[in-house]
Amino acid sequence: MSQPEWPALESDHPLMKFIEVLPAILDQAEYDEVYGIDLKNSTPFHVKLILQKFLRANANDLEKAKEQLLSTLKWRKSFQPLKAKDEVFDEKRFGGLGYILTLENVPDSTNAQDVAAFNIYGSVKDFKETFEDIEGFMRWRVALMELTLEQLKLGEVTKPIPDYGKGVDPYQAFQIHDYLQVSFLRQNPYTKAATKVAIDTFKNFYPETLSRKFFVNVPIVMGWMFTALSVFLSKETVQKFTILSYGEYLAGYIGQSVPVEYGGKGEKLSTISSIKTKFNESDHNDEVSVD
Numbered sequence: 001m002s003q004p005e006w007p008a009l010e011s012d013h014p015l016m017k018f019i020e021v022l023p024a025i026l027d028q029a030e031y032d033e034v035y036g037i038d039l040k041n042s043t044p045f046h047v048k049l050i051l052q053k054f055l056r057a058n059a060n061d062l063e064k065a066k067e068q069l070l071s072t073l074k075w076r077k078s079f080q081p082l083k084a085k086d087e088v089f090d091e092k093r094f095g096g097l098g099y100i101l102t103l104e105n106v107p108d109s110t111n112a113q114d115v116a117a118f119n120i121y122g123s124v125k126d127f128k129e130t131f132e133d134i135e136g137f138m139r140w141r142v143a144l145m146e147l148t149l150e151q152l153k154l155g156e157v158t159k160p161i162p163d164y165g166k167g168v169d170p171y172q173a174f175q176i177h178d179y180l181q182v183s184f185l186r187q188n189p190y191t192k193a194a195t196k197v198a199i200d201t202f203k204n205f206y207p208e209t210l211s212r213k214f215f216v217n218v219p220i221v222m223g224w225m226f227t228a229l230s231v232f233l234s235k236e237t238v239q240k241f242t243i244l245s246y247g248e249y250l251a252g253y254i255g256q257s258v259p260v261e262y263g264g265k266g267e268k269l270s271t272i273s274s275i276k277t278k279f280n281e282s283d284h285n286d287e288v289s290v291d
C-alpha cells in the first residue's frame, strides 16, 4: 500500500525545521513515542502529524513547540502512559467512572472520526478513596485518555493536519464530564489536588487532543467551579467548553448516538462496559471485570 504524503513544504517552514531537530530532541529525551506513534520509525507522514499538533498548540512557535515536545517525551518516559492502558483498576475507586464511545452522525463534526470519553465524576462514591492517592488516580485518568486516543487510530490516518490558523485538526476527541448528583458545594482537598494535577498533565502533555468538552448536569450553584478551574487553561481551550444544566441536552450538540441518559438513542451508559476495573482480592474472591 502506498504511504500517505504530506503536502510539499518550503525548507524554512516550521514543520520542516522541526523535523530537522527531531533526532536531537529524541536523543535528549531518550524516548521516541507520542500518542502511540513512534517518532523514530513511523512513516514521515505520521511523524509530521504529531509534530504538527505540537506546532499548532504553540501557534507555530518552533522554540515553544520543541520545549513542549521534549517535556512530553520525558514525562511519557517516566509515566509510561501506554502501559496504563493495560492496567486493571480498582472497582471501588473507579468502577463506572470512565467510558469511551464512538459516535455517529455528529452534527457539523470536524473530526475524521468521532470518539467521546465520558468522565462520570458525579458517580464518585468516596472522594478520599478515589482522589487521595493522586498517582493512582492519574494512572486511571491517563488510561482513559490513551484508550480514547487509540480509538482515533492516528497510525492509520491519511489526511494531513492543516497549519495553525488554516483549518481544524481532524484528529481530536470529545470529552464529557458528568456531574449528576455531585453531593457537595465546596471542593474537598483530595478532589482539588487531583484535579489540579490532571488539568496540568493534560494541558502540558496532551496538546491538540480535545475537540470539544461538555460539562453536563452542572448544578447552577456550582457554576463558579467552571470559572475557578478555567483560569488554569488557555483561552483556546476554554472556547471548546460548554456547560449544560441537564444531561439530556447533550444529544442536541453531539447527536442522537449518545446514550439515552444524554437525550440520544444509544444504549444506556450503565449497560455499557466502563474501562477495566476489578475488585480488590481483599474485598471479593472473584475478579469482576466490567470490560
Ligand code: HEM
Pocket: 119, 121, 122, 124, 141, 177, 179, 182, 183, 184, 191, 194, 195, 196, 198, 199, 202, 213, 215, 218, 219, 222, 223, 224, 225, 226, 227, 229, 230, 233, 243
Ligand atoms: C464533585 C465534583 C467534581 C469533581 C469530582 C470534579 C473532578 C474533576 C477532575 C478530576 C478534573 C481534572 C481534569 C479531567 O479529569 O479531565 C476536573 C476538571 C475540570 N472541572 Fe471538575 N469536578 C467537579 C465539579 C465541577 C463542576 C461543578 C464544574 C463546573 C462546570 C467543573 C468544571 C471543571 C473544569 C472547567 C475543569 C477543567 C477541564 C479541563 O482541564 O479540561 N468541575 N474536574
